Amino acid sequence: MSTAVTPDTGARRGLNLALATWVSAINFWAWNMIGPLSTTYAGDMSLSSTEASMLVATPILVGALGRIVTGPLTDRFGGRTMLIAVTVASILPVLGVGAAGSANSYPLLLVCGFLLGVAGTIFAVGIPFANNWYEPARRGFATGVFGMGMVGTALSAFFTPRFVKWFGLFTTHVIIAAALVLTAAFCLVVLRNAPYFRPNRQPVVPKLKAAAKLPVTWEMSFLYAIVFGGFVAFSNYLPTYIKTIYGFSAVDAGARTAAFALAAVLARPVGGALADRIAPKYVVLGSLLGTAAMAFIAVFQPPPDVWSAATFIALAIFLGIGTGGVFAWVARRSPAASVGSVTGIVAAAGGLGGYFPPLVMGATYDAAANEYTVGLLLLVATALAAVGFTALRLHAHEPKATEAPA
Template sequence: MRVGVTGSSARSLNLILATWVSAINFWAWNLIGPLSTTYADALSLSSAQASILVATPILVGALGRVVIGPLTDRFGGRTMFIAISVSSMFPVLAVGFAGAIDSYVLLLAFGFVLGIAGTIFAVGIPFVNSWFRPERRGFATGVFGAGMVGTALSAFFTPRFVRWFGLFPTHAIIAGALAITAIVCVLVMRNSPDFTPNTQSVLPKLKGAAKLRVTWEMSFLYAVVFGGFVAFSNYLPTYIKTIYHFSAVDAGTRTAAFAVAAVVARPIGGALSDRVPPKFVVLFSFAGTAAMAIVAAFQPPPDVLSAATFISLALFLGVGTGGVFAWVARRSPAKSVGAVTGIVAAAGGLGGYFPPLVMGATYNAEENNYTVGLGLLALTALAALLYTAYKLPARESAHSTAPAKRN
């Protein structure tokens, strides 16, 4: 029997629960990243092999969102939160098993399936939107987006859990947390009274969302800001150990600080977008991201200057993720929010898939730097800034939901 609450208490409770479900699934999704240097040492992996290992869960977590968004429109957030939490338990255990027996092939295979946990984000946005009035959705989606803190929890605790309990027991603990989370959702969580299932089949909904200009505009922007966050949350342990020669635990601690900064900034970006046009919030994010990427390319010395650089980068990326999704919530047609969210969220995940591969491929071993990769990030952020400044309206209009032009 589910616990019943009404009004603002119900909104707050379900927002908190949704944020927690996101956090624990983000932790599961990011299990490989904090241990990548451990796997690289144990399996004698090259920089490229380690990058592929880190990026593999990101791929499925990205592409799966395309389908999960429309399914949320149909079945509701509560059902999908439960289904994804339960489904993620098994690949978490499988990845732990593969790591325990030092199998790179199995780590890749099970890491691919682990991407299921990363699809959770496409559930939360339509779920939260249905609970809150339009003028509060920027704040609400920003709070839900703070579930990204799961990457910080993973970066900080996963290496420590492995040291304290062992590799497979650590994965068993996370699987247990997912099970408890699913049970709490069964008992407590509920859909908004305003939620109406959209029984249209998934493919037509995706086609309809794909015809909206807003879908592709927001996908591009989100691929930069959220993709940058995901990429650094997963690859920063490798970067820090390679450039600054910290241990896996110390690198995890610094990566956790990066993730926490982005998490704190996300609801700020959402709340700001309730007060000023999201366009200006997003422009601020891109300008700061480009500047910090350039600074990082010069390898500021540890620990104060390098920490300030990457935490500042995280703040700009976090503000941008909050701003972009507040913009999505405003500009998307009400019945297409899930489908648009799924595509945009997938673009964000894909934005996080390629940078680790680029960083690994462009690493200069002779001079021990990632200058090319960071330079490409700066150029991408500048391109997004120019597109936003000159091509996107500051205010919502009929243009926002117009069909995309056919070439």
């Protein structure tokens, strides 16, 4: 790939990166439609802590596993086609969730939440799309900017409860579905693949097997499951946590969750840019150490609003820096022909990392003491285990990985 960039190419790649970031944001909003309303659903349907946690976790699981497919499909069909396809496929599930919630049907809400997971697969599409537009030395920046599409979780946390208050439950879902329609139509006209993109028409399963044989795939999957999984888990479960521990309303809990998500989103490109300048290993180590420290402080339930806000926003910043650092590492180490496949598996691991914590938090909640101590200490232990793995097993500087045999 040539590194020469004309002003025209620079403008086009900036436009395409910005548009792909918006596509990610609106799909992340759709993916996170249930989380900000989980306490409302729990009250209206008299759900137990475990049932409410399952409701929040179901879209996360499907969004995670779906990335294993959308990553390799992006290598084959290109980011433009797949960004549009995922956006269109998310429209009906959004409407279905709105209809199920309006009907107060827990089983139907679980089914529609399962289908809503398709919106969460957008991440595995955008990373190779952004990589194709930028030279290797700037891919940390590119993936960091695209990762800012995670702001959709902040938008959802802040606006979804307010929209429901202003317009009603089903109308809120119609508004987001309309935004998805308009986004897909605009992408059809404006969005383009990079000039250097070449379709990889090898069958998907052998490509996934080849990617699975690369050490980078599993090393980065482990790290991403912690940093991105932590972000997803808190972005979805924090409304429940805040309402339970501090007694805030759904709207107020949503506003505080939005601040958490926004902090992580803004920190992500910082992590990517830092990884372009120093070894990603050190960026990730700093992220994991900070995550462990903030989770440990959260065990003691800092009082609202200043101390609890400072704790969780700092946690968000460390997680955001880690997500940018890990994917800059992925882009640097993955073989060019397998970026989509590796990205799909790593992104799936990140999503799976976000699936289990809400279930664990719900299952380990101590109602008598009103605390989530066990769940938070498990996060501390996991982050510290990752620190040891990263420090002792991974190299700060190494040659790019080679393609594994199919």
